[in-house]
Amino acid sequence: MSYFPVMIDLNQKQVLIIGGQKTALRKANQLKQFGADIHIISETICDSLRSYPYEIRSVKPTDIDTRYDLIIAATNQRKVNAWIAQKCKQERILVNVVDDPALCTFIFPAIVKQDDVIIGISSSGKSPLLTQWIKAQIQTVLPPSLGSINTAMGIYRKKLLRSIHDPSQRKIALQTKLAELFREAKND
Ligand SMILES: C[C@@]1(CC(=O)O)c2cc3[nH]c(cc4nc(cc5[nH]c(cc(n2)[C@H]1CCC(=O)O)[C@@](C)(CC(=O)O)[C@@H]5CCC(=O)O)C(CC(=O)O)=C4CCC(=O)O)c(CCC(=O)O)c3CC(=O)O
Ligand SMILES: NC(=O)C1=CN([C@@H]2O[C@H](COP(=O)(O)OP(=O)(O)OC[C@H]3O[C@@H](n4cnc5c(N)ncnc54)[C@H](O)[C@@H]3O)[C@@H](O)[C@H]2O)C=CC1
Structure with a gap:
């Protein structure tokens, strides 16, 4: 099924990212541009993510808390990510699971941003590479103004x-x- 695009006000919304490497970093950088308050919990963390508030440890049940508006499960452990997704669904917290689209209640689009002009592109999870290709095409035709x-x-x-x-x-x-x-x- 295809996904309905919505434009969400993320300013000062609380976002928890679990996982501290390449994928977590890309998600954090996307969300930061829209004013989200990002917190990281991860067993290991890359240098670039240290600019956000972080805790170096394993995720635990009490982390999945409704003080967060969004949670991103970005570990490399499928079972851990699936457990996070299940807890989020119980708590009705929107969740993105980087290794399993079927467990996500929202997915990331590729984003073209010129100040407040925002274009979100998605393949409904079928092909992130096609999504990246469409983004590159759009970038070549848009005037910079x-x-x-x-x-x-x-x-x-x-x-x-x-x-x-x-x-x-x-x-x-x-x-x-x-x-x-x-x-x-x-x-x-
Ligand atoms: C469902 C979704 C969930 C979500 O992450 O929200 C998802 C899932 C998965 N991605 C995987 C792989 C890759 N993802 C990228 C890149 C991006 N992925 C993004 C979004 C999404 N990825 C959501 C759907 C998007 C849509 O609808 O099209 C983008 C658009 C946005 C962003 O991440 O910010 C960003 C480009 C941003 C930009 O360029 O601007 C690349 C390319 C690269 O690395 O250069 C690869 C390698 C090539 C490949 O595998 O295709 C895997 C397999 C992981 C593994 O191998 O284990 C899964 C899991 C699965 O599909 O099972
Ligand atoms: N959705 C997407 O766009 C993409 C998704 N992926 C998926 O993302 C996953 C993660 O990719 P990378 O960032 O490259 O992973 P990585 O393997 O480099 O890092 C995983 C991170 O998770 C942390 N972690 C593992 N178990 C944990 C736990 N129990 N509690 C807290 N932290 C824990 C590790 O310490 C590490 O920081 C991959 O397994 C892959 O399937 C990969 C590319 C794109």
């Missing part, structure tokens, strides 16, 4: 929401502004 165009549109739209009350009039003004910003970006 999308982030600043979005910021400018956000400010303009906020103003118009107060000054133009007719939605169809407002839409025309927004379309004109967007075309103007793209023209300016092209000439830069």
Whole structure:
């Protein structure tokens, strides 16, 4: 089955990552860009993950606690990851299991980010390599100014929401502004 994409506000959400190597690091770095508070518990930890709060030890049952909004099982022990997933489901905590898509209640997309413009790409777990390929294709066609165009549109739209009350009039003004910003970006 395919997955429904949602945009979640992760600012200051509590995220526990169990595992301390390459995969844990990639997940941590993805989430950090969106303001999550990340905690690591792992028997061993790579240097790059030491910038997050961490504890070097085995995971234990009391770690799977509802003080966390999300938990990522990123150990290399299938049984440990499966146990984490089961505990999370009991506690209704969203869980990502790096070695078993069937145990995940959410999965990571590949992300293209230009300021607040976010594109999430997924193969519904079937092929992360295809997902990476799609991301590379998208990156070659997007203009680099999308982030600043979005910021400018956000400010303009906020103003118009107060000054133009007719939605169809407002839409025309927004379309004109967007075309103007793209023209300016092209000439830069
Ligand atoms: C289901 C999912 C769960 C999740 O992790 O959330 C999952 C699962 C698994 N990945 C595996 C392997 C690889 N994953 C990558 C890369 C990425 N994997 C990511 C997401 C996801 N991976 C979720 C579904 C995504 C979707 O729907 O497409 C990305 C997009 C996002 C991210 O990680 O941030 C990130 C690219 C980010 C970017 O480029 O921007 C590479 C490539 C590489 O390493 O360079 C490989 C090696 C090649 C290969 O195996 O295909 C394995 C086997 C592990 C083993 O061998 O034991 C499993 C387990 C399984 O499938 O059983
Ligand atoms: N979903 C994805 O995108 C990908 C998933 N993988 C999967 O991710 C798994 C982990 O990959 P790597 O980060 O390269 O692993 P790794 O083998 O380098 O590290 C595993 C980490 O888990 C820790 N750990 C093991 N048992 C633990 C326990 N009981 N409590 C706390 N920490 C424990 C270890 O100390 C170590 O830090 C792999 O087994 C692989 O199946 C691999 C590549 C991509």
